[in-house]
Amino acid sequence: MIEITIRVKPACAQRLAALLRTAAELEADRGQAKTYRGAARRIERAPGIRRPAARTQRPAPARQKSTRPPVARPHRYTPRVQRPTxxxxxxxxxQRVVSGDHPLPVLSRVEARTACWYLTQLGCPASEIAERVRIAKRTVHRWRAEDRQAVTS
Structure with missing residues (x-):
């Protein structure tokens, strides 16, 4: 997932929201369309933005029921980051991750744990470590606890 921050003038924000809604209507992927609609809604709710006029809802086209039984599709897990093996x-x-040199590389699991250890020694907060290493904040806390447990055992 890529996060982008765009600054636009309030006059242009309304047009951007309308473009996002148009893109959502044309998008075949339902999840992506939902993301576009959510972004348009956040833009419209931003302070200083005029609210659009109420839109009329079009009736949804009638769907024909399928006679075929539903096909069980396997669930595919996709991790947030494709890590090298x-x-x-x-x-x-x-060291690039520890020093914060951008662009930050994607680390393998072993490298991520090593970088987490170094950043912990430097006194970085868990939220910053999680952002740099691209892991969950909870994982940072768990790794720190495991390291403390190893030291005391």
Whole structure:
């Protein structure tokens, strides 16, 4: 997922919201269309933006019921970040993440844990570590607890 911040004048914001709604209507992927509509709604709710006139709802086209039984589709898990695989640790990539040199590389799981350890030693908060290493904040807390447990055992 890519997050983008765009600053526009209030006069242009209304047009951008309308374009997003048009893109949502043309989008074949329902999830992406929902994302476009949500972005348009957030733009319209922003302070200083005039609210659009109420839109008339068109009736949904009548759907014909299918006679075929539903097909069970396998659930595919897609992680947030496609991490490289391999046992070797790329120290340069880890040091780039620790020093905050952008663009930050995507680290393997072992490299991410190493970078988390270094950033913890530097006193960085869990939220910053999670953002840099591209892991959940809860994972940072769990790894820290596991490291403390290993030291005390």
């Amino acid at each position: 391999g046992r070797a640790i790329d120290e340069r990539a880890v």
